Amino acid sequence: MGTKLLCLFLTSAFIAYYIYTPIPEDIEEPWKVMFVSASFRALGHLAEVMDQLGLMHYMEVLTLLASADYVAPTSDENVTVMDTEFSNVAVRLYLPRRAYDGLRRAVLFFHGGGWCLGQAGMKSYDHLTRWTSNMLNAVVVSVNYRLAPKYHFPTQFEDVYSVTKFFLQSSVLSQYGVDPDRVCVAGDSAGGNLAAAVAQQLLEDSEVKTKLRAQALIYPALQSLDLNLPSYQENENKPILSKSLTVKFWSEYFTSDSSLREAMALNRHVPVEYSHLFQFVNWSNLLPAELKKGHVYASPTFGSPELAQKYPGFLDPRAAPLLVSDDRLRGLPLTYVLTCEHDVLRDDGAMYVERLRAVGIPVTHEHAKDAFHGAMTFVLGPAKLAVGQRLFNRYIEWLNENL
Ligand SMILES: *[C@@H]1O[C@H](CO)[C@@H](O)[C@H](O)[C@H]1NC(C)=O
Numbered sequence: 001m002g003t004k005l006l007c008l009f010l011t012s013a014f015i016a017y018y019i020y021t022p023i024p025e026d027i028e029e030p031w032k033v034m035f036v037s038a039s040f041r042a043l044g045h046l047a048e049v050m051d052q053l054g055l056m057h058y059m060e061v062l063t064l065l066a067s068a069d070y071v072a073p074t075s076d077e078n079v080t081v082m083d084t085e086f087s088n089v090a091v092r093l094y095l096p097r098r099a100y101d102g103l104r105r106a107v108l109f110f111h112g113g114g115w116c117l118g119q120a121g122m123k124s125y126d127h128l129t130r131w132t133s134n135m136l137n138a139v140v141v142s143v144n145y146r147l148a149p150k151y152h153f154p155t156q157f158e159d160v161y162s163v164t165k166f167f168l169q170s171s172v173l174s175q176y177g178v179d180p181d182r183v184c185v186a187g188d189s190a191g192g193n194l195a196a197a198v199a200q201q202l203l204e205d206s207e208v209k210t211k212l213r214a215q216a217l218i219y220p221a222l223q224s225l226d227l228n229l230p231s232y233q234e235n236e237n238k239p240i241l242s243k244s245l246t247v248k249f250w251s252e253y254f255t256s257d258s259s260l261r262e263a264m265a266l267n268r269h270v271p272v273e274y275s276h277l278f279q280f281v282n283w284s285n286l287l288p289a290e291l292k293k294g295h296v297y298a299s300p301t302f303g304s305p306e307l308a309q310k311y312p313g314f315l316d317p318r319a320a321p322l323l324v325s326d327d328r329l330r331g332l333p334l335t336y337v338l339t340c341e342h343d344v345l346r347d348d349g350a351m352y353v354e355r356l357r358a359v360g361i362p363v364t365h366e367h368a369k370d371a372f373h374g375a376m377t378f379v380l381g382p383a384k385l386a387v388g389q390r391l392f393n394r395y396i397e398w399l400n401e402n403l
């Protein structure tokens, strides 16, 4: 009996220890966030074990687990939903059903998941895009771009870019009853990265006549040059995106070769030949004082030239939109950026805001002090969070006023 009790006590203590993570004081519903965070951590550990045992690649385990969250395209009274292909890339389309005289707005949406995970048909994304379509009376194209580890950069970018180019043709816009002056790109996390990269590339593409009206970047990843920004230092283990997972996602975007991941984890992956790029992510100049806090800027540390030769993607602005010069930011459309205080990617977004404003782009910067990475995807079921709904409503309000 004594042994059983002891086992029970030790197991409970272990579970409590495992689940318990200090949640920042200003985060609402801390217990729910703690359980959400522990579930993500547990899935990560499971994936790690399977990977170490050589049974499955880390990201494949997570993909398999995430597939439980899939919903088939289902129309409702407001929106017709269908899976189809644009320019040979899978997309999920949301077409408003309400009768409407004029031309509609459109949102090209790119989901998050570190370029490795996620899809338009995940319950939370399906819900967000369906509501976007319903509330804005807009055509929404949610892109199922191909993912790592099977496909690496630039496939993800090229998929969303070719869908965007296809959709922006005047014949296609008119087929869907879309106003060419009211189209935007939007995305969260890795999807925000893709949206920012697409908006930049369109400026240089003489084949595309239609201009974007806006870009909406929800806690976007915008660079992997410096993975030791103040936000990385402060939020290394915050829900639901740790620094180590961020490094995994970034390196996996370019290659499954673990040497890039290891170098990125040490922030020693950029060779000295590319030192000039650090001016574009110099947080000493680009962050406001309230985000710099007490952090002291140190000069970059450099790595061997081999990685950059083998995997030049991490120096490519199509993967890291912060790495372009000011000239290439001019001409970008009206911009919405959401950053969360408790997010490793916070400073990427904040630096982009600073750089865009410096060249005269109108930017709305929503900084959520009480939120963490991915908060907007918790808008359904038992994991629904008030902060997620609030951030989503804010984003929709902005689109409604500006698109
Ligand atoms: C349809 O739209 C109305 C008004 O926005 C909303 O109240 C209703 O819940 C929507 N129906 C579905 C199935 O989402």
Ligand SMILES: *[C@@H]1O[C@H](CO)[C@@H](O)[C@H](O)[C@H]1NC(C)=O
Pocket (backbone or CB within 6 Å): 278, 279, 282, 284, 285, 297, 299, 300
């Ligand atoms: C970053 O900015 C600081 C302050 O302006 C400056 O001293 C430093 O040389 C810059 N570093 C790089 C790599 O641009």
